[in-house]
Amino acid sequence: MSDQTETRKGVKVSKREFIKKAGLTTASAAAATVVAAPYVKAQKTIRWRLQTYAGSALGEHVIKPQIDAFNKAANGEMVIDLYYADQLVPHSELFRAVQNGTIDAAQSDDDSIQAPVDVAVFGAYFPFASTFSLDVPALWNWYGLKEIWEEAYAEVENVTWLSTGSWDPCNFATTKPIRSLEDFKGLRLYMFPTIGRFMRRFGVIPISLPYEDVEVAIQTGELDGVAWSGITEDYTVGWADVTDYYLTNPVSGAWAGSYFVNSERWAEVPEHLQTLFRMSIDQSHYYRLHWYWWGEAQYRTKGGKLELTSIPSSEWKKVQDEALKFWDEIAATSDRTARVVKILKDYIATMEAAGPPYRCA
16 A cells, blocks of 8 residues: 555655644544633632621611622622621721721611711711602713712722612601601601701701611600611511501601622722622612612501601601702812702702602692
């Protein structure tokens, strides 16, 4: 048998050379395939600790579904361990704990965790800044507050602000009925810092306590109630069991809460997991929108534990008018707070001009 093989163009090569070249080509292709193979899974799982402002009962709704979904979707590449109010650090120290890396992330509001930015007063409940829960995402995403928050937190070392969403309105659940502004005088209420500062103008005494101590403090008479939430949370966390009345006049239409992360730890997270975490935050924002919208009506009409009271709108207008004076005082503290107040005023003017369903005539 001849050792020569004739190609189609008449060029003869030896079978030995053909086999040798074919083998080299095959090996090169195989090597290229190995080099081009994608990196599938991180060698070491990223593990974070996140503490929320909420206790365990409330946390079942405001964050646990999000963290469970993220951990499942991260598929072992990253795991977030969830901790509830005060479990790792006292709530007032939450921001500093994120900053120094004691914990990796937090869900709370700028106001109660004492974030060192001038816009912190607008976190949680800024009096009458919103009427409905949708006002918060509209203000942050479409009216410029997102960019202002990014600007403010860029000045803070080692903490990255990620997102702000809305929770429930701020109403009053108390052991004594409130039917007029006079009834506010002397009430000792568990409140967020800024809304408490505002309500002092009407004789309220704001009290700060560890979250888990609030129910007992109401039972012992140390507190006369809470102005920390809407009625959904009053029923969910047990405050409806130790109070008797619920004032239907809200001093704010929605709580503005945020997510904060340690900047160094955030930079270590691959881009696809950062994207996944942001998506899980958006999912949490959406869940709260419909859960609270359902709950505020459900418990007012079918709760059965709290007697509903109201202050006439003509009298309540005094509180609303006073809020605008409070806004101007805050606006005078810095250029940035003045920009936020202007946005709030422009937004409300737009909503009122739009009419129902944005605002009642």
